[in-house]
Amino acid sequence: MRYTFLLYTDPANLAHLTADDWDKEKQLYGAYIQDLNEAGVFVDTDRLHATHTATTLSLLGGTERIQDGPFADTKETLGGYFVVDVPDLDAAMEWARKCPAARRGKVEIRASMMG
Amino acid sequence: MSGSAARQGRNSRVDDGVTNATAHAAEAAARACYGRLVAILASRGRDIAAAEDALSDAFAKALTTWPANGVPAIPEAWLLTTARNRLTDVQRRDARLVPETDIPDMANLDPADFPDERLKLMFVCAHPAIDRAMHTPLMLQTVLGVQASDIARAFALPPAAMAQRLVRAKSKIKDSGITFSIPDSTDLPVRLSAVTEAIYGAYALDWLQGGDALAGEALYLASLLTQLHPNDPEPFGLAALIAFSQSRSSARILNGVLVPTHLQDPQNWDHQLIDYATKMLGHAQSIRQIGRFQIEAAIQSVHAHRANTSETDWQAIAQLTTALHRLYPTLGSAVAQAAAIGRAQNAKTGLALLGQMSAKQIKNFQPFHATQAHLLAMDDQPQAAHVAYQCALELCGDAPSRSYLAQQIANLAKI
Incomplete structure (x- = not known):
């Protein structure tokens, strides 16, 4: 079953990170991706630019509306995601625990409707 | 549908x-x-x-x-x-x-x-990804077959x-892929504790209503858990606790009125269940790892011991409720400690402990008001006791407990 981990952090909590800290963070993610690959459960991942760069588009109600910014202004913002393929929620939770984002913020685990 | x-x-x-x-x-x-x-x-x-x-x-x-x-x-x-x-x-x-x-x-x-x-279904109902407040209702419905409307009333x-x-x-269980399995040994202790909590929840709902069906089922489920992990004392503690309380089901209500444990006739207790409970508690204690259900069962075993000594050892109960409240504090444990100390030492000490509780938290907590009323009556403050009993009565839903509280109010009037 495929699960998507939505990685949420409060940008204010990351503001104090130095270049060195970011290097370490990247290494942590690199090691995590390697672990996922070695376990044969890695599907996809991405890291997203900050929400102020977002463009939100909607055709709801028949007319196109384009909004400069995220669809909702929240304190914690979506910063990236992982997609993993594991047997069940327990296994997904086990991988979410190991995700570096869990220590910096929150990981929302969502099962795929496509199986 | x-x-x-x-x-x-x-x-x-x-x-x-x-x-x-x-x-x-x-x-x-x-x-x-x-x-x-x-x-x-x-x-x-x-x-x-x-x-x-x-x-x-x-x-x-x-x-x-x-x-x-x-x-x-x-x-x-x-x-x-x-x-x-x-x-x-x-x-x-x-x-x-x-x-x-x-x-x-x-x-x-x-x-x-x-x-x-x-067992697998129980672990699903008490899965950490399921809202804790839903563990017991889910277990009541799916494992024990209780109607949703009855569960709603109980909660x-x-x-x-x-x-x-x-x-x-x-639908969360189905769609999020929670698997029907017994957790492996690393997760088992934590997961087991959620299941024992949910079984206890199912049991605790039932006993005041005087029905035996759910308590009997809860005892069976607890005994299943003891087989699953014989080195974990808490399922044994839970089985003991339920069995002790269940042993008093015939003595608990007399002519439609609730009888407090220390006033029940031990001849009406089920001594076979008491023996079973004593054995379970003995096993739990032999593992030498303290837990909430063991302490609660130990308190019940002191009550059961009155069948042999004809007197309730309030000192022992005061010590055990103090330990319970220190290690596993809840509103209930705070009130139980005050009640036991009020009896073991004097009413004023018990009342002082109740006085330390947060007014907001106890406002709608019926056992607080019933205990306070009892201690006030012991302390020769019948008017204040009357007010507290009234308060308890207003918060009380089940008929035998209501009759008991009404009886206590009537007794105050006689003083």
């Missing part, structure tokens, strides 16, 4: 009544095996609601075919086969579902496997709200 709605449908068909005997056989089978069958039917597809719907269809079919063909030799096996066929039909029609491996036939199943399936929620939460929890 939700599982609960389907089950209500089942009961209304019973009311329309084919023959009473058949309805009786089906109802008896329903009560005895509901949780086991749901566990078996749901374990592969993870779909509890679909399993419940299929099972309710099987019950309905039983009521139309059993009067004509006779009650099958093994009603449970008949119900499983019928429900399984129904479930397979539904799955075939639903293209989204990957065909499931066959649900095992009752004939191929060792009866010893059933407890195993129910003081509107029936529609409780039904909706149960439906949502079941």
Whole structure:
């Protein structure tokens, strides 16, 4: 079953990170991706630019509306995601625990409707 | 159709009544095996609601075919086969579902496997990804077959709200891929503790209502857990606690009035259950790892000991409730400690402990007001006691407890 981990952090909590800290963070993610690959459960991942760069588009109600910014202004913002393929929620939770984002913020685990 | 709605449908068909005997056989089978069958039917597809719907269809079919063909030799096996066929039909029609491996036939199943399936269902209901507040309601409905409307009443929620939460929890189990399995040894201690909490919740709901059915089931489920992990003392503690309390079910209510444990006639206690509870508690304590249920069971064992000594050892109860409150503080443990110390030392000390509790938290907590009333009466403050008893009475829902409180108020007037 495929699960998507939505990685949420409060940008204010990351503001104090130095270049060195970011290097370490990247290494942590690199090691995590390697672990996922070695376990044969890695599907996809991405890291997203900050929400102020977002463009939100909607055709709801028949007319196109384009909004400069995220669809909702929240304190914690979506910063990236992982997609993993594991047997069940327990296994997904086990991988979410190991995700570096869990220590910096929150990981929302969502099962795929496509199986 | 939700599982609960389907089950209500089942009961209304019973009311329309084919023959009473058949309805009786089906109802008896329903009560005895509901949780086991749901566990078996749901374990592969993870779909509890679909399993419940299929099972309710099987019950309905039983009521139309059993009067004509006779009650099958093994009603449970008949119900499983019928429900399984129904479930397979539904799955075939639903293209989204990957065909499931066959649900095992009752004939191929060792009866010893059933407890195993129910255990798995219990671990699903008390899964950490499920809202903690829903653990006990889910277990009541799926493992013990309690109607959603009764669960709603027990949790003081509107029936529609409780039904909706149960439906949502079941769809979360299915869609998020919570697996029907016994957790492995690393997760087992934490997961086991959630299951014991949920069983305790089911048990605690029942005993004040004076019904034995749920308490008996809760005791059975607790004893199943003891077999699962013999080195964990808490399931033994829980089994002991439930058995001690259950041993007093015939003594608890006299002429419709609740009788506090220390005033019950020990001759009306079930001494076989007390022996069982003592054995369970002894085993738990031999593991030498303290836990909440063990302490609670130890408190009950002091009460049970009155059958031999004819006096309640309030000093021992005060020590145990103090330990309970220090290690596992709840509103209930704070009140129990104050009540025991009030009796072991003096009413004023108990009242002082109650006085330390937060006014906001205790406002609607009935045991606080009943205990305060009792200690005030002991302390020769009948007017204040009267106010506190009234407050307790207003917060009290069940008839035997209400009669007890009314009796206490009447006794105050005589002083």
